Amino acid sequence: MTVQSEIERHTRELVKMAPSGLFYALHFRFALPLMHYHSYPRDWTDRYTERAYALRDPVILWGFGNSGTARWSDIELPDPENIIGQAREFGMNYGFVVATGSIKSRTIASAARADREFTQSEITQFAETIETMHRLVEPPGSLSAAQIEALALIAGGDRHAAAAAKLGISESALKARLAAARTNLKARTTVEAIQRARNYKLL
Known part of the structure; x- marks a missing residue:
């Protein structure tokens, strides 16, 4: 099985865990991830992109500053644009973030749902899958x-x-x-x- 097919298989697993959508960005290097995916509602994605929210999103900022997992409701970072609040307009009422890897090759992922907070076991399962994907696409140190x-x-x-x-x-x-x-x-x-x-x- 190729790395790409493995990533696709894991992505399908993640989609099942995130009823209101998810995103992952594997190995941020030179300000861009090597591989990324999202399944958030299209209208939200359009607004998020047009307003360049990624530069101010407390979920993303948490991911660059921390390792591990955190529910959105536990993130204590400024949100002057009310990005997390705006997400609720699109059924993304509850969510969490996962961050792993060195700061030079950081992986950040997040998932959302409308009805309730994710359980700790759900967060752990999602985070373990992200960790597996992070290792799968680990870039080599160098080529000769x-x-x-x-x-x-x-x-x-x-x-x-x-x-x-x-x-x-x-x-x-x-x-x-x-x-x-x-x-x-x-x-x-x-x-x-x-x-x-x-x-x-x-x-």
Whole structure:
């Protein structure tokens, strides 16, 4: 099973746990997450995006400043835009936030429902799934310069023979570099490796 299919499976599990919607942002790096998803109501998402609430959302701010979990009702951070209050207009009356990972590669997630507070066991189950997803897409520390060169040439459209010639190595040596890059990136194919390297800002 590929990393992508594993993430999709876990996402389906999370959706079942969050009747009024959820979001996750896995591994914030360079101010953007490597992977993200949300299922909040469309009208709320439009308002949230248009007003750039992510910059002032106490749920997100809590996630960057803390690790673990917290119910929205327990977050004691300023909310001058009344973002949590506005969310209730869209059936998001109760929720919680999950934050994990180092500050250089932070994962933040949240879930909502309309009818009641989430139980601690529900929060724990959701948080454990997020932690699993965080580990699944853990970016590699780095690729070697040789692996990056090989991936970059293939990404640029060169075939194996042409790429090997440009690098002054044999085609089998090129394939070995590509295989090593795939392993480091937990990718099944070279195309997937190239995409993941781009997502991780390694290419």
